[in-house]
Amino acid sequence: MLKRYLLLFATVFFINQCLGQDTIQVKRKLSNQVTEVFTVLKSNVNIRHGSFRALYKNKVPVASGTYGNDKRVGLWRFYNPAGVVLQTYDYSHSRLxxxxxxxxxxxxxxxxxxxxxxxxxxxxxxxxxxxxxxxxPYLTLFKLPKDLDFYRNQLTAVVELLVSPGGRLADYKVNFYIGDISTTPFRTINMNLKLPDPAYLMFIPARLNDEPIASTIKIRCVVNGAGHLDFE
Structure with a gap:
């Protein structure tokens, strides 16, 4: 195990040292409160390479790791907005x-x-x-249609993600309710599955008696002032 960690560290160090002079830093808003800070190649600004952080209110890291040639590599850590570690994942070995x-x-x-x-x-x-x-991303990719703007302050949104037994996003929609969310939705908007990052399509599937099974994830949200969604 120690050798594996040393190898991962050496790989990340090599990536940063060899191409550190050939990258530029980019800052990008993921949401109103989360900013992503990462480096891209000078020769191709569409390729992320080097260190990555996502910061909540420009202070608290909610994600940290490394990209190698536009792929996540090595150990990544994910946190809640209070800075508590929620998850550690090894992208090089696809291991949680x-x-x-x-x-x-x-x-x-x-x-x-x-x-x-x-x-x-x-x-x-x-x-x-x-x-x-x-x-x-499933919240920030949504933009409230103009015809629903009149109801903005009355709406409760529920993002619904269908995940296949193979761990792939099979359906993505946003249900809107006025009042009780156990009733029929006031409006359902089906979202495009052609998402900007292939990672948005991938999950570790649910398991029933150790066998993968289809599942649905529901996220209760509110509509913010910009017309996107926030966690309730």
């Missing part, structure tokens, strides 16, 4: 090292596509990036 227990007040809920029996063992689907940073 740590996942914090989900808080009982979480804005997420999960459903599996099967009636459960007594004794069934169910493991929730997992988004790499954890329950804060990992789900932010």
């Amino acid at each position: 090292f740590y996942e914090a227990p989900e808080d009982s007040t979480s804005h997420l809920s999960y459903l599996v596509d099967k009636e459960l029996k007594a004794g069934d063992r169910v493991i929730k689907p997992i988004k790499i990036g954890s329950t804060f940073y990992g789900y932010l």
Whole structure:
């Protein structure tokens, strides 16, 4: 294990040293409160290479790691807005090292596509990036249509993500409710699955009795002043 960590560290150090002079730093707003800070190649600004951080209110890291030739490599850590580690993932070996227990007040809920029996063992689907940073893109990619702007202050939004047994995003929609969210949605907007980052399509699937199974993730949200979504 120690050799593996040393190798990962050496790889990241080599990447940063060899191309540190050939990269430029970029800052990009992911949401109103989260800014991504990373480096790209001078020769191709579409290729991320080197260190990466996502900062909550420009102070607290909610994600940190390294890119190598536009791919996430080595160990990445993901945090909540208070700076508490929620998840550690090794992209070089596709291995989840740590996942914090989900808080009982979480804005997420999960459903599996099967009636459960007594004794069934169910493991929730997992988004790499954890329950804060990992789900932010599905909120920020949405923009409230102009015809719903009149109802903005009355709306409760629920982002609904269908994840296949293979761990791939199969459906992505936003349901809007006025009042009770257990009723039929006031409006449903189906989102395009051609997302800007392939990582947005990938999950660790839910498991039922150690077998992968389709699942639905629901995220309760509010509409912010810019017409995007925020965690409730």
